[in-house]
Amino acid sequence: MFNILISDPLSEDGIRPLREAPNMNLVNETNLSTEELEDRIGEFDALLVRSQTQVTRELINKATRLKIIGRAGVGVDNIDLDAATENGIIVVNAPNGNTNSAAEHTIAMLMSLSRNIPQAYHALKHKKWDRKKYVGVELKNKTLGVVGLGRIGAEVAFRAKGQRMNVVAYDPFLTKERADKMGIGYGTLEEVIEQADFITVHTPLMKETRHLINAEAFERMKQGVHIINCARGGIIDEDALYDAIVSKKVAGAALDVFEEEPFIDHKLLELPEVVATPHLGASTIEAQEIVAVDVSHDVLSFLNGDVVKNPVNLPSVPGELMHKIEPYFHLAEKLGGFLIDLTKEVAEEINISYSGDLSDMEVAPLTRNTIKGILKRHLGDHVNDVNALYLANKKGIVVNENKTSSTKGFTNLITVEVKSKSGTRKVAGTLLNGFGPRIVKVDEYSVDVTPEGHLVVIQHVDQPGVIGRMGSTIAKHQINIATMQVDRSDIGGNAIMVLTIDKHLEEEAMEELKSLEEIKEVTPIDL
């Protein structure tokens, strides 16, 4: 049974797939204080949030069972992603479900601002019929500057063109071709904010975008500019905005989001030029249902061991590639586990080479699985796809990945090399069509071993009788040999045996094998 905590209000219809799935125990507690949340988080395997719950490092450190955090929405600035990654917790979001609602809300704010609708409504409600005070400005032929032309920014741009506005945008990824295709202008951030009559921001809140619109940016703007923020508080410096409104540089601002939320008193709201909503951009029946469905599906998939669609702290792998690459996951992890047991030391450098069919694929997920197999031996089961590379990095292990089209006789081959204090060891494996994974090389020796169960690698000298003596020693300990592979460098030279046995090779049997004159090294490996 998986325990799932929903700590922000989510659409009941949207979470139905999760509620109705077997083995899922949903707990809806949307009013927990920080302390209560910290006290209870240790009970849960999954946490579902919107923007309100602050998923801090302190909370994550107490979340000893937590495997997945689902964000029913786009922005993940309320989640400490580094802490989640370090703890091997996957974060998923629902990036597409609220695009339309957020764009519509932005246009509603733009029109409210240009025609003073909230202020006029408020006056009328207070029995003041004032037509002079609330004279507005037209949008037609005005320039809208869009900062951040992602999903929402682009939808806002399309809709603003419908208002016959001129649109100019700044986004580091915006190309001339895309701007031309959309029928909009483009420029640097400075160029965009200098030209615009209305400026709307649609970037995520990150280190790089915190106070992107600051006092210096306001200086550059046209006198009487209007500002809209339906993205995140903090992208615009609120103190600088306040000063720019008071000094009349900014004629008005429409804000859906704030640096600190929630609040009831805010100095910006004391200004009559400011219209505001309490973070309602995504608050529509439609958007809430879609984001809850999307995030529920990913949480369910993940807990059932399937692939997620919208990972935030893992590169997402397109479905078609996933279909091709998934069969290699097991092989990659087993190769890592086999090799680190053979190495017997901690890894200092890991080199992974992909050949044949794999050389044309995005292999990062395989590298993560290989590293996971290697690190698990020393760091335990908390190593997973999410934190494998982070942990390797933290331990100072150098990881190199390369691809070669040379097939070495195999249609696909993964070769893993580990460098440690005691030298370099190598293993290579392939996925045999219809037969599953095989280890085909151990160091320079050729073998054909299924990477499963209890294995023993014996390095010895190629001499008559050694196999017999090894066999009787093992038999004495009531151990049955299921398969055996032998290869040698040259006649009478170094050789290797890889055995599959029916149970773990105990210490006593291992010592006895080691005491045989021709045997140099015995390594039990349990995969």
Ligand SMILES: NC(=O)C1=CN([C@@H]2O[C@H](COP(=O)(O)OP(=O)(O)OC[C@H]3O[C@@H](n4cnc5c(N)ncnc54)[C@H](O)[C@@H]3O)[C@@H](O)[C@H]2O)C=CC1
């Ligand atoms: N008010 C609300 O209820 C909602 C707010 N949001 C906010 O809107 C943000 C944007 O959402 P989407 O459009 O779906 O995300 P997106 O990822 O599709 O778009 C973000 C765009 O910002 C651009 N960008 C990044 N750094 C930039 C910079 N320094 N300058 C200019 N552009 C930059 C990116 O290249 C990307 O194109 C979310 O991160 C979220 O914080 C989203 C939904 C609802």
Ligand SMILES: O=C(O)C(=O)COP(=O)(O)O
């Ligand atoms: O999706 C986003 O980024 C939003 O800001 C929506 O936030 P909410 O889920 O309404 O708290």
